[in-house]
Amino acid sequence: MDEIISCVKRDYIIDLVKQGKRVDGRALDQMREAVVEKGLIKTANGSAKVKLGKTQVLVGVKLMHAEPFPDTPESGVLIVNAELLPLASPTFEPGPPRVEAIELARVIDRGIRESDAIDLDKLGIKSGEDVWSVFIDIDVLDHDGGLIDAAALASIAALTDVKPPKDEDWKLPEFPLSKLPVAVTVAKIDDRLVVDPCLDEERVMDARLTITTIEDGSICAIQKGGRGYFTREELEQAYDLASSKAMELREKLR
Amino acid sequence: MEKPEKLLIDGKRLDGRAPDELRPLKIKAGVLERADGSAYVELGNNKVFAAVYGPREMHPRHDQQPDSAVLRCRYSMAPFSVEDRKRPGPDRRSMEISKVTREALEPVLFLELYPRSVIDVFIEVLQADAGTRTAGINAAAVALADAGVPMRDLVSSVAVGKIDGTIILDLMKEEDQFGTTDMPVAIIPRKKVVTLLQMDGHFTKEEFKQALDLAFKGCEKIYEVQRQALKEKYAIKEGE
Numbered sequence: 001m002d003e004i005i006s007c008v009k010r011d012y013i014i015d016l017v018k019q020g021k022r023v024d025g026r027a028l029d030q031m032r033e034a035v036v037e038k039g040l041i042k043t044a045n046g047s048a049k050v051k052l053g054k055t056q057v058l059v060g061v062k063l064m065h066a067e068p069f070p071d072t073p074e075s076g077v078l079i080v081n082a083e084l085l086p087l088a089s090p091t092f093e094p095g096p097p098r099v100e101a102i103e104l105a106r107v108i109d110r111g112i113r114e115s116d117a118i119d120l121d122k123l124g125i126k127s128g129e130d131v132w133s134v135f136i137d138i139d140v141l142d143h144d145g146g147l148i149d150a151a152a153l154a155s156i157a158a159l160t161d162v163k164p165p166k167d168e169d170w171k172l173p174e175f176p177l178s179k180l181p182v183a184v185t186v187a188k189i190d191d192r193l194v195v196d197p198c199l200d201e202e203r204v205m206d207a208r209l210t211i212t213t214i215e216d217g218s219i220c221a222i223q224k225g226g227r228g229y230f231t232r233e234e235l236e237q238a239y240d241l242a243s244s245k246a247m248e249l250r251e252k253l254r
Numbered sequence: 255m256e257k258p259e260k261l262l263i264d265g266k267r268l269d270g271r272a273p274d275e276l277r278p279l280k281i282k283a284g285v286l287e288r289a290d291g292s293a294y295v296e297l298g299n300n301k302v303f304a305a306v307y308g309p310r311e312m313h314p315r316h317d318q319q320p321d322s323a324v325l326r327c328r329y330s331m332a333p334f335s336v337e338d339r340k341r342p343g344p345d346r347r348s349m350e351i352s353k354v355t356r357e358a359l360e361p362v363l364f365l366e367l368y369p370r371s372v373i374d375v376f377i378e379v380l381q382a383d384a385g386t387r388t389a390g391i392n393a394a395a396v397a398l399a400d401a402g403v404p405m406r407d408l409v410s411s412v413a414v415g416k417i418d419g420t421i422i423l424d425l426m427k428e429e430d431q432f433g434t435t436d437m438p439v440a441i442i443p444r445k446k447v448v449t450l451l452q453m454d455g456h457f458t459k460e461e462f463k464q465a466l467d468l469a470f471k472g473c474e475k476i477y478e479v480q481r482q483a484l485k486e487k488y489a490i491k492e493g494e
Contacts, residue, residue, distance in 0.1 A: 099353045102346045114454040207357075209451065219462055222437070222453035227360035229447035232466060239459060 003091055005203040013204050017189045023200050024053070031184075031196040031245055032146070034153065036252045038161040046162030046175070050154035053198060054144035056088075059136060059154040063165045063175075066133030068124070076123025076131045080109035082138040082151060089143040105138065107223045108152045111181040111212035112136070115220035118159065119176035125169045132170075134159075145199035148210050148223075149249075152183035157253055181220050182249050183212040184242035188228055195241050209235070211242035215250070219243075255337075257432050261417040267429070269298075273422045274468060276412070276475055281392065281483035283400045291401025293483065295393040298426055299383035304393035306401040309371040323368035327356040329390055331379040351387045358391050358440040358450035359398070362406045373403060384430035385413045391440050391450065396480050400487065408480050409449060410473040411440035414465040416455065421464050423472045435461075439469035443477040446470065 013023050020028055032053030041047035044060035066077050082105035084092045097105075112118060123132035136158070138151045162175040187197035187205040197205055206228025212221040219239070224230065230238070261268060271277070277298030286292035289305035296302075312318040329351040333342050344352075355377065363373070375398065377390035388411035395409040415425045417433035430436050435455025441448050448466075457465060 099349050102349050103353060106346065106350050110454040114456070217459065219453065219457045219459075220455065222451055224354070224448070224451040225357060227357055229361050229442060229445070229449045230451070231447050232470075235448060235451070235466065236459075236463065239462065243459075 003199070003203045005200065009200065010204045013200055014190045017192050017194060022194065024198055028192060028194045029241055029245075031248065032198065034249055034252050036153065036157045038157055044158075045165055046158045046160070048154045048157035048161055050150045050157065052146050052150040052153070052196070054142060055146050055150050056142040057147065057150040057154045058139045058141055059151065059158040060139070061158045061162050062135040062137070063162070064133050064135060065125070065130055065169070068128065068131040072120075073128035074121065074124035074131070076118070076120040077133040078109065078113055078118060078120060078136070079133060080105045080112070080136045080138070080155070082108070082140065084140050084143070088140045092143070103223070103225070104147055104151060107148055107183070107210060107212075107221065108136070108138070108155050110221040111152055111183055112155065112159075115179045115181040115212070115214050117156070117177060117179040117181055117214075119178060122172060122176045130169070143199065145202045146185060146196050149183050149185050149196060152181070152212065153249055153252070156180055156182065160253055179214045180250050180253060181212050181214050182246035183210050183221070184245045184249070185210040186238040186241050188230065188234065193234060193237055193241060195245055209238045209242075211239055213243045213246045217243045255428065255431065258428060261429055261433060262420055267417075267422065267426075269426060273420050274471070276424045276472055277426065279476065279479050281396055281479050283396050283483045283487040289397070289401070291397045291399070291403070293393040293396035293400060295389045295396075297385060297389045297392075297424070299381060300379070300386055300389045301381040302386060302389040302393050303378045303380065304390060304397040305376045306373065306394070306397045306403065307376075308373040308401075309368040309403070310374075312370060312372040317372075318370040321369055322365040323371045323373055325356050325360050325363060325365060325373050325375065327352045327359065327375045327377070327394070329355055329377045329379075329387065331382060331386070335379050335382045351390075354450055354452060355387060355391055355394065358411065359394060359409055361447075361449050362395075362409055362442055363398070364404045364406075367404065373398075384425050384427045385438070388412050388438050388440070392476055392480060396483055399484055407442050407444045408477060409440050410443050410477040410480060411438065411450060412469055412472040412476055413438040414469045414472065416457065416461060416465070421461060421468055423468050435465075437465055437469070439466070439473065441470060441473045443474060
């Protein structure tokens, strides 16, 4: 089932954006309040819950023994999975993950993997046989839009929370995390760019662009979504917005 | 595959291309008998078919949209298309590619003309060598035009990236695997707007802008070949 919105509400939101206003009173370039709570789950090696406005996402990280991939016999494995739980929205249904959940997990995977945030080469145990596998499991608890940003922030927060497992094969002093990739989504509504769209705004947006940046402002992942398009100028504006907002969000990880 | 020591030697790439050079590109429109529209694309060692069926009645009916047609894209790789055998059927990667392919094509279609119907786009990769999603989009755009589906323009697509610190056009397999960055882009050439943008790797802001410029240039070249393919099939030749 898709998200449906009435024509009246659609026109209302678009009219507001035309005047530089938003349905929840924010400025166009303003994120919702983000609250990060770490270490809630004792059974996980690391965990974090992020509230982004009314959206809530919980991420647990587990470190497990696993077989390495044949082409990287000495490197650890990173696996990101996302569940759009039916408790989070009337439009989410039980069953195998749909493409929205797959995209969510893959965009977050790319942000962490491509920034080399985790030094997977240090997570080998026995070449070709045994390595550490980092499972990042994303549980969406309450969906009010901005799932990618909330889940990416919760994922990296959970990684900063990882405590070494009590296991004789764990030889490192701490979990090898060296960068903090942060994703920020910019939506295009009626030819205007708005940061961190809420669910109502997502329902009326033409397209979205998620840009994941690291501390120095360089980009490690991009994903465009939605059936609209972006001009060159909009892409550059979106980068400026996303990179500056990522700096603000990164402060929440401390 | 062994990692080569360098991907760029004296300004030339492993296959001898300059950084801003496309692989050889061949496009043919109308290659499948039963489909309403079809196209075949060869981009370097990529071989990709696209077929379009519809607009036709949407099944299952609960997926019908009362005010517009639905564009349904299915990107699939043949089990023999890669070095190892790929398990047949959709995986997470191909499901994501199907989604971004649909979103890349939707902006040029007049879906509101065909309520309750579906336009099916099937993309089959027979031989893969990096850039299959872009080759698939190029084939799908030509196949949609071949099917006579009303369109604002074609969609042209190419990947850009970074190897050994240099921004390059149209990555081949080694460059995709061992390079720093891969950024597939699709544009509507006449409007000069971006309908698909993904990236993984590392770009500074300047590199991102430079890569976008290169992608636009590459897409324009591809656009010419796409148009040529349609002209070849539909132009009235002398003596006919």
